[in-house]
Amino acid sequence: MTIVTPTDLDRPALSTAQPEDFFQLLKPRVMSVVVFTAATGLVMAPGSMNPLVAAIAILCIAVGAGAAGALNMALEGETDALMRRTRGRPVAAGRVRKNDAMAYGVILSLFSVMLLGMNTNWFAAGLLALTIVYYAGFYTLLLKRRTPQNIVIGGAAGAFPPVIGWAAATGDAPWQAWLLFLIIFLWTPPHSWALALYSAGDYAKAGIPMMPVARGAKSTRLQILIYSLVFIASAVAPALVGMGGLIYAVVSVAGGLGFLGLAWRLYRSRAGDEPDKADTVGREAALYDVKAQAKPARDLFAFSILYLVALFSAFLVEAVAGLGA
Template sequence: MAFIDESRAPGLAAISAASPGDYLALLKPRVMSLVIFTALTGLLFAPRHINPVIGFASLLAIAVGAGAAGALNMWYDADIDAVMRRTRRRPIPTGRVTPREALAFGLTLAIFAVLTLGLVANLLAAALLAFTIFFYVVIYTMWLKRSTPQNIVIGGAAGALPPVVAYAAASGNVSLVALILFAIIFVWTPPHFWALALVRSAEYERAGIPMMPNVKGAGRTRLEILIYSIVLALVGVLPFVCGLASPLYGALSVVLGAVFIGLALNVYRVRSGEGADTCAMRLFGFSILYLFLLFAELLGERLLALAAGS
């Protein structure tokens, strides 16, 4: 048995020069931070108070599971990443980590995260985490991403599931509260990614990814961004309407939703020149702020309520 794989470079031993930072990059740390943030909100909205140690371990397992899905995504999409400006510096395209190493790393972490969540929290949460990883890697990355312009619409479910997983970890079930948090992220995903896709459509075209602007055209994409933005503004108010959040959250969600629609209207109206790209990037940037502020307000209110003992 050969201990060193020489098949890729005969005569030269394939010794890894990857740093721990390269492996961290495989986990998509920025996505992981968003997962932790939204999952923490789901965890605290559960009716049963979870022990802080169990809660921390559950959050860690969910974050690592999301990171593992990111690593498996980078393993499968290395060919696409190599031709796109945004992703060509990732560890696999630059050769710092081999695809096999990324695959082994991702699979190991995915199995470990699911087992840990099952042992620490409960089987429902572990099953949901396993489903999230499966959905992101197999349904989105391997299937939808390269085959339909609805890729990020359906695939967005994977990104929206972490608060549901965390809620299940704390409570042992899934309720309307968890589904509302899911819905906010799910509806937020299309306008967020399509705003970027409008600006980077040439890159997606070159990489052969059927994003909405490449397949249905920029005009149709602008219309769908506007429609999703209106739906998002309505869904964003749901936590207040359902009595989960204060009037302050209600007011904040209305204002932020109105700004979101306003920026989407600009994207719809300004269709050519540098102004069009500026409008799209403005919406893209604001969409991140929108999601962060809504969940920060929900999280803050929940922490205050827990501190007050309710």
């Protein structure tokens, strides 16, 4: 028999959160993409930069992005708990308290912005602060639950890192940096909606008006196709305006054709038409474990990641090797 003393009952529950939980709050997978795109912007910018200054700048951008992720998880804990894809997150699963995650996000935001400003310039630091506020405040609190265009507008937050990287190197953000922004910005809708097509049940349950929930799968597939065309045009544009060299031209055109082919196949498919019955059949569906019917959506989602990485790798390789046009 366990004897519970009044002191034990009265005392507030103390956290048993582990450091790993706090690392997960930073959304490490998103952070790795941020590091990659920010480094590309920084390396592509004209002029030279002390490698140590560059490394600290990229660290600051990564931590700033992670802080925005922590604030997002703090604010979205209850919603995250309703969705299979997100219910294992530290706040949703109850391993980290909401207020702790919030304080962690705020402190990391302040430190990362301050250190980036001291290390490089305050324009870059201002852009980082804007990105954090945009993602955690504007997207998470305002947009996400109000409009099916949430990820179209909110996608800007994920598109900022190469501009911040460029600004950290030069102190300004010319059109070339904004072209990098545009590529990621236009990449986000087809990428996110492809995922949403086979997670629509989750989003509906959580009350988030993602496009397949608000407008249906057919409309989403059409919009994915349209956005894919515009995105591919923006991805090929650097090769046409002299920002990318031969490697970039080959990668952007070949990958763009592959992307378009998958978007067309998705448009012609019935992906997302069937309701998500994973819960009703009483099995724990694995992440991205989709029915064969949704395979075109899964394929486009996976290829979109590959294509974006290939585009920025091409930029990076050309910039490092001095092969850019």
